[in-house]
Amino acid sequence: MNKLETALRDISEMDRLAVKGSPVHGLSPLAKLLVTVAYIIVTVSFSKYQLGGLLIMIIYPLVMFSVSGISIGTCLYKLRIVLPLVVFVGLFNPIFDKAPMFRIGGVVVSSGVVSMITLMLKGVFCLMASFLLIATTPMDSICAALRKLHVPSMLVTLLLLTYRYIGVLTQEAAVMSDAYALRAPGQKGIHISAWGSFTGQLLLRSMDRAEDLYASMQIRGYHGEFPYAKSSPFGAKDAVFTIVCIGVFVLLRFVDVATLVGNLFVR
Amino acid sequence: MHMADALLAPAVAGTMYVASAAVAGHSIHKLRKDDDAKKLPVMAVGAALVFAGQMINYTIPGTGSSGHLCGGMMLSALLGPQAGFLSMIVVLLIQCLFFADGGLLALGANVWNMAFYGCFVGYYLIWRPIMQGKLFGEGKGAQRGRIILSSILGCIITLQLGAFSVVLETSLSGITELPFGAFVALMQPIHLAIGLVEGLITAAVLCFVYESRPELLRDVKEETAGKAKLSLKSTIAVLAAVALVVGGGLSLLASSNPDGLEWALFGNAEEGYAENMGLNEEEFGISSSAAEKAGEIQESTSFLPDYAFPDSDSPAGTTVSGIVGAVIVAGVVSIVCLAGGFFRKRKA
Numbered sequence: 001m002n003k004l005e006t007a008l009r010d011i012s013e014m015d016r017l018a019v020k021g022s023p024v025h026g027l028s029p030l031a032k033l034l035v036t037v038a039y040i041i042v043t044v045s046f047s048k049y050q051l052g053g054l055l056i057m058i059i060y061p062l063v064m065f066s067v068s069g070i071s072i073g074t075c076l077y078k079l080r081i082v083l084p085l086v087v088f089v090g091l092f093n094p095i096f097d098k099a100p101m102f103r104i105g106g107v108v109v110s111s112g113v114v115s116m117i118t119l120m121l122k123g124v125f126c127l128m129a130s131f132l133l134i135a136t137t138p139m140d141s142i143c144a145a146l147r148k149l150h151v152p153s154m155l156v157t158l159l160l161l162t163y164r165y166i167g168v169l170t171q172e173a174a175v176m177s178d179a180y181a182l183r184a185p186g187q188k189g190i191h192i193s194a195w196g197s198f199t200g201q202l203l204l205r206s207m208d209r210a211e212d213l214y215a216s217m218q219i220r221g222y223h224g225e226f227p228y229a230k231s232s233p234f235g236a237k238d239a240v241f242t243i244v245c246i247g248v249f250v251l252l253r254f255v256d257v258a259t260l261v262g263n264l265f266v267r
Numbered sequence: 268m269h270m271a272d273a274l275l276a277p278a279v280a281g282t283m284y285v286a287s288a289a290v291a292g293h294s295i296h297k298l299r300k301d302d303d304a305k306k307l308p309v310m311a312v313g314a315a316l317v318f319a320g321q322m323i324n325y326t327i328p329g330t331g332s333s334g335h336l337c338g339g340m341m342l343s344a345l346l347g348p349q350a351g352f353l354s355m356i357v358v359l360l361i362q363c364l365f366f367a368d369g370g371l372l373a374l375g376a377n378v379w380n381m382a383f384y385g386c387f388v389g390y391y392l393i394w395r396p397i398m399q400g401k402l403f404g405e406g407k408g409a410q411r412g413r414i415i416l417s418s419i420l421g422c423i424i425t426l427q428l429g430a431f432s433v434v435l436e437t438s439l440s441g442i443t444e445l446p447f448g449a450f451v452a453l454m455q456p457i458h459l460a461i462g463l464v465e466g467l468i469t470a471a472v473l474c475f476v477y478e479s480r481p482e483l484l485r486d487v488k489e490e491t492a493g494k495a496k497l498s499l500k501s502t503i504a505v506l507a508a509v510a511l512v513v514g515g516g517l518s519l520l521a522s523s524n525p526d527g528l529e530w531a532l533f534g535n536a537e538e539g540y541a542e543n544m545g546l547n548e549e550e551f552g553i554s555s556s557a558a559e560k561a562g563e564i565q566e567s568t569s570f571l572p573d574y575a576f577p578d579s580d581s582p583a584g585t586t587v588s589g590i591v592g593a594v595i596v597a598g599v600v601s602i603v604c605l606a607g608g609f610f611r612k613r614k615a
Contacts (some may be wrong), residue, residue, distance in 0.1 A: 003322045003324070004322050004323070005321065007322055007366070010365060011365055012364060014290060022421070036371065037371065037372070040272050040346075040370070040371055040372045041277050041372060043272075044272055044273060044275065044276065044277055044280070045276070045277050046371060048441070048442070063509035078366070078367040079367070081366060081367050081368050082271045082367045082368070082369075083271075083371070085269070085270065085274070086271050086273050086274060089274060089437060089442060089443045089445065090443070092443060092444055092445035093443065093444045093445075095444070096444035096445065096446070097444045108401075112444060113289075115444070119273050119274075119442060119443075120274065122271070122273035123271045123272070123273035123274075125369070126271065126272035126273060126370050126372065127271070127272075127367050127370070129368065130363070130364065130367070130371045130428060133364075133371075134364045135364060139370060141590050142364075151293075152292075153305070154295050154298065154299070154353070155291065155295065155353060155357070157307060158307060158310055158311055158353055158354070158357050159357045159360060159361070161308060161311030161383070162310075162311045162314040162315050162354070162357045162358070162361065163320075163361060164311075165311055165312050165314075165315035166315045166318050166319070166361065168315070169312070169315040169316055169318070169319045170315075170318065170319040170322070172319070173319040173320070173322070173323060175377065177323060187326065188324065188326050188333060189323075189324030189325050189333040190324065190325045190326060191326055192325075192326065192328050192471075195325055195467070195468055195471035195472070196471035196472050196473075196474050196475035197475050197476075197595065198323065199316075199320050199323065199336060199468075199472045200471075200472050200475030200476055200479070201475075202316065202320070203316055203320075203345075203472065203475075203476060204476070204479060204483075206312045206313070206315070206316045207309065207312065207480075207483060209311075209312055210308045210311070210312040211308075212299040212307040213308040213311075213312065214305050214309075217308065230433055264297065
């Protein structure tokens with residue numbers, strides 16, 4: 001299976017998850033968007049040595065994964081994309097920062113190791129939060145929430161249209177790649193002689209497609225604003241969810257719950 | 268080059284969001300003023316094309332690896348910088364949401380590093396001046412030469428700027444212990460090679476568009492007379508030779524001096540000190556209780572602790588070697604292109 005087909009499968013997998021029914025799916029997209037952004041900000045704001053405080057932040061993704069009924073495995077699979085740069089940057093911390101921090105058994109753990117682990121955990125936690133948002137909220141609901149936040153309609157409509165056309169164009173590019181690969185066995189990618197014409201053909205056809213798309217939008221009465229079929233109001237439960245979540249995040253950020261709990265057991 | 272949320276401090280991420288939002292606001296304002304309703308579907312399809320196009324692997328001749336298309340440069344050549352910028356924002360947002368490629372909080376920084384440089388710097392400082400100029404003379408072949416030159420230069424320079432911004436943003440966030448100079452020396456050369464390959468692929472695609480539908484490209488004068496003199500293959504051959512010469516020359520230069528990373532790790536024994544971090548900050552300056560108190564207050568209120576570059580005293584030569592490399596390649600490429608145009612004119 002080529003890369004394009006994997007991407008298509010990923011998108012349809014997310015779409016399939018987003019229409020499932022669960023208490024998390026039922027929340028207003030605006031509430032989920034706000035809570036996700038708050039979670040990410042609080043998570044990255046921990047200093048590089050606050051490993052204990054950061055570890056506690058895992059409770060939000062854990063609770064949300066179990067309530068929404070989405071498997072963590074699907075999310076962890078996506079880590080392969082986000083982790084390389086984070087690992088690259090983090091790997092140097094143990095080399096440059098060798099000050100001993102604490103001791104586990106007979107092994108001295110340096111502050112560089114702690115900051116490396118903190119950095120990687122931040123990467124994983126933020127990914128989980130974004131994944132939960134998109135896996136429990138369909139794209140058009142996210143667009144509706146963005147409109148409620150007064151993101152300009154041009155950008156939101158563009159997002160929606162692009163999202164719809166990514167499927168079509170990726171499918172077309174996948175078919176083209178397969179056809180090319182079948183005619184060029186044993187070749188890894190597109191040969192230099194076809195660099196221009198391969199994507200160029202797709203580009204020209206896409207531009208014609210855009211003309212057709214515009215014509216069909218006009219026929220259906222497009223006048224610069226997209227109506228959103230389902231508007232989900234921001235109700236009392238959404239308000240409670242938002243306030244409780246953000247409150248807990250702020251509490252965990254400023255009160256060192258990890259140490260308080262730890263002190264109960266370690267003397 | 269997509270940055271994850273973990274690589275940024277909230278203050279840096281916020282600043283980048285504000286900067287990117289300001290550019291997006293300007294773009295939306297400009298497009299609304301032009302009132303070209305037809306553009307929106309074209310932008311959407313263009314963004315979808317970049318998304319799909321970036322997943323196609325192009326084989327790099329002579330190597331086992333493959334390269335990808337540079338979206339920002341291609342979109343701004345087709346749609347203009349403002350529309351290209353908005354399309355790139357959407358591509359980056361979808362990559363971040365669906366593929367975990369880049370983070371939600373880091374979106375502002377990613378938009379700046381990839382879309383702003385690619386679309387605005389690439390268009391206003393590279394694409395438009397070159398396309399409107401008289402470089403290579405008149406005719407279709409000259410036009411094609413200008414497209415190839417501006418695509419390659421555009422991709423190399425915008426990628427260098429982007430990579431440098433990644434280093435700057437990560438260092439300002441106080442995330443990594445990797446010295447600033449060493450980080451730059453690691454990132455810039457890699458992106459020099461990537462920029463060259465992306466530039467060649469983008470040039471190939473834009474040349475194809477120029478041959479079939481020149482009206483789709485911006486700032487391209489339609490010319491019917493003149494036979495194509497500069498083929499893509501010959502240009503690529505010349506550029507490959509240049510890259511080899513420059514690459515070889517630079518690596519010879521580089522190996523005679525230890526680079527930033529080696530220097531930071533092992534110090535420079537010839538200079539008489541074996542350790543790099545031997546300086547004890549606390550022994551310098553005048554100590555007083557007031558100063559200590561002020562220091563404590565500052566520590567507790569500072570927005571970004573450890574804001575300074577971890578290795579600000581590293582030798583400037585090695586620190587900027589990556590950028591110098593980029594400028595040298597860009598310079599040599601322009602000289603070769605200029606010389607090519609000069610000799611062709613002499614021949615004619």
